[in-house]
Amino acid sequence: MTIVRIIGVPMDFGANRRGVDMGPSAIRYAGLSDELERAGVEPVDAGDLFVPRAEERDPDASQPDRGNAKFLREIESVCTRLADEVAAALTEGAFPLVLGGDHSLAIGSMNGSARDATIGVIWFDAHADLNTPQTSPSGNVHGMSLGAVLGREGAESMAWAHAPTVSEESIAYVGLRSLDDRERELLRDSDVTAFTMADIDDRGVTSVVEEALAVATDGTDGVHLSLDLDWLDPRAAPGVGTPVRGGVTYREAHAALETIASRNDREDVVRSMDVVEVNPILDERNETASLAAELTASAFGTRIL
Ligand SMILES: NC(=[NH2+])NCCC[C@H](N)C(=O)O
Ligand SMILES: [Mn+2]
Ligand SMILES: [Mn+2]
Numbered sequence: 001m002t003i004v005r006i007i008g009v010p011m012d013f014g015a016n017r018r019g020v021d022m023g024p025s026a027i028r029y030a031g032l033s034d035e036l037e038r039a040g041v042e043p044v045d046a047g048d049l050f051v052p053r054a055e056e057r058d059p060d061a062s063q064p065d066r067g068n069a070k071f072l073r074e075i076e077s078v079c080t081r082l083a084d085e086v087a088a089a090l091t092e093g094a095f096p097l098v099l100g101g102d103h104s105l106a107i108g109s110m111n112g113s114a115r116d117a118t119i120g121v122i123w124f125d126a127h128a129d130l131n132t133p134q135t136s137p138s139g140n141v142h143g144m145s146l147g148a149v150l151g152r153e154g155a156e157s158m159a160w161a162h163a164p165t166v167s168e169e170s171i172a173y174v175g176l177r178s179l180d181d182r183e184r185e186l187l188r189d190s191d192v193t194a195f196t197m198a199d200i201d202d203r204g205v206t207s208v209v210e211e212a213l214a215v216a217t218d219g220t221d222g223v224h225l226s227l228d229l230d231w232l233d234p235r236a237a238p239g240v241g242t243p244v245r246g247g248v249t250y251r252e253a254h255a256a257l258e259t260i261a262s263r264n265d266r267e268d269v270v271r272s273m274d275v276v277e278v279n280p281i282l283d284e285r286n287e288t289a290s291l292a293a294e295l296t297a298s299a300f301g302t303r304i305l
Contacts, residue, residue: 001040001041001042001043002041002042002093002264002300003041003044003048003093003094003163004036004041004042004043004044004094004095004097004279004300005044005089005094005095005096005097006022006028006032006033006043006044006045006046006084006097006099006272007046007048007049007082007086007089007096007097007098007099008025008028008045008046008047008048008099008101009024009048009049009051009078009082009099009100010022010024010025010048010049010051010098010101010106011049011051011078011100011101011102011104012054012079012101012102012106012178013051013054013070013071013074013075013104013141014070014071014075014102014103014104014105014140014141014142014143014145014200015102015103015104015139015140015142015242015277016140016241016242017019017241017242017243017279017281017282018054018152019099019241019280019281019282020098020100020102020241020276020277020278020279020283021051021054021101022279022280022281023099023100023101023276023277023278023280023289024048024099024100024101025280025285025286026083026278026280027275027278027289027292027293027296028044028045028062028099028241028287029165029209029286029289030041030289030290030292030293031133031290032099032109032292032293032296032297033045033301035293035294035296035297036266036296036297036300038297038302039268039297039298039300039301039302040300040301041095041300041301043097044094046085046089046153049078049081049082049085050081050219051078052074052075052265052297054071054074058087061091062177063259065224066157067133067157068133068134068136068139068266069133069136069139069141069144069158070139070140070141071141072133072141072158073133074162075104075141075242076135077294078108079104079105079106079107079108079111079160079161080108080160080226081108082098082105082108082109082112082113082264082303083108083109083111083112084112084304085112086098086108086109086111086112086113086272087113087115087116087231088212088236089112089272090112090113090115090116090117090271090272091116095113095270095271095272095273096113096272096273097245097272097273097274097275097277097296098272098273098274098276099275099276100228100273100274100275100276100277100278100282100296101209101254101276102141102142102228102241102274102276102277103125103129103142103143103228103277104141104145105274105275105276106129106145106149106226106276107141107145107148107149107158107161109224109226109272109274110145110149110163110166110224110226111149111161111163112272113222113226113271113272114165114166115165115223117165117168117219117220117221117222118165118167118219118221119165119220119221119222119223119224119272120170120171120172120215120216120217120220120222120223120224120225120240120246121146121166121170121171121172121173121216121219121223121224121225121226121273122139122172122209122212122213122216122226123146123173123174123222123226123228124175124176124225124226124227124228124256125173125174125175125176125226125228125230125231126175126176126177126228126230126231126242126247127178127179127230127242127244128146128173128179128183128187128194129142129143129144129145129147129228130146130147130150130152130183130186130192130246131143131147131180131182131183131186131189132144132147132148132152132153132154132155132158132186132192132212133154133155133157133158134148134153134154134155135147135154135180135182135183135186136180137180137182142277143180143183144158146171146192147186148162149161149162149163149166150163150166150171150190151164151285152160152170152186156262162217166204166219168190168191168192169191169192169215169216169218169219170173170215170216170219170220171190171193171215171216172192172193172194172195172211172212172213172215172277173193173194173195173196173212174195174208174212174231175195175196175197175199175231175248176194176195176196176197176199176245177196177244177246177247178244179180179195182232193211193212193215193299194211195208195211197246197247197248200248200252204253205248205252205256205259206255206256206259208256209255209256209259209260209281210259210263213259213260213263213269216269217269221271222269222270222271222272223269223270223271224267224270224271224272224274224275225260225272225273225274225278225299226274226276227238227257227273227274227275227278227292227295227296227299228276229275229276229277229288229291229292229294230243230244230247230277231247231248231253231276232247232248232249232250232253233245233247233248233249234247236248236249236250236253236282236291237287237288237291238280238282238283238287238288239278239280239282239283239284239286239287240277240278240279240282240286240288241277241279241282250291252295253295254295255289256300257295257296257298257299258294258303260299261298261300261301261302264301265301270299273278273296273299275292275295275296
């Protein structure tokens with residue numbers, strides 16, 4: 001049986017809205033382990049990674065070299081340790097499931113997953129998170145995760161984040177609908193595959209996810225899934241810091257992750273996953289965290305029948 005090692009990362013340094021650091025507890029409280037057992041895998045909770053408290057830090061004063069990237073040193077410390085944890089889980093034959101926390105933690109999970117392998121990435125998100133400190137309008141590192149991992153120009157201050165075994169050709173976005181102006185240019189100039197909400201409208205989510213899987217598996221050793229809960233429509237997932245109207249519905253989200261699971265059933269392709277941006281302070285009765293737990297179980301094979 002697949003052992004799923006749950007790694008909590010209670011980090012909010014990469015986001016503007018406080019509270020996303022409580023995401024890992026909220027997702028656990030929503031019943032993640034039980035859901036995973038029902039999906040037929042064996043969850044083992046490794047607890048939370050140590051994350052320093054933001055209250056003790058002044059985002060500007062302490063880091064003269066951070067440029068336009070808030071809390072860069074703290075994020076580096078967390079992501080470097082997370083990468084080690086993810087790589088260790090894989091070496092020990094477990095599947096690393098990372099709970100966030102804000103999306104900057106994906107720098108750590110991708111680096112860990114890509115340490116001894118060439119990986120593809122499927123990014124379920126309203127946003128591309130392709131900014132660099134040079135292009136970011138906000139300075140929030142959760143909007144820069146892929147820009148940094150790809151080592152894009154302008155991300156020199158984040159050289160530690162660059163993962164050479166993750167290449168643009170093997171990355172597929174699913175459900176994009178909110179890009180910054182300079183980020184849109186970066187995306188157009190890149191070899192990343194982007195399926196927007198318009199593609200989902202046109203073709204249906206199942207066919208889009210199948211194509212995303214084709215992109216991410218072609219020439220790679222496996223796939224990292226990154227699930228940002230703001231991928232969903234805010235009506236289904238209100239507990240996120242950067243909501244954008246017009247996201248996927250509850251049903252479409254399940255269909256997408258079930259498509260991943262059925263492909264994985266035939267051939268083990270997914271090697272690591274993160275579930276991020278659940279903000280319990282902004283949530284309504286923990287429904288976004290519950291959804292995060294359910295969707296994760298769908299990715300591991302929970303079926304209606
Ligand atoms: N992981 C996220 N929720 N990212 C939101 C990013 C928003 C915006 N594009 C920025 O860079 O600031
Ligand atoms: Mn994101
Ligand atoms: Mn997002």
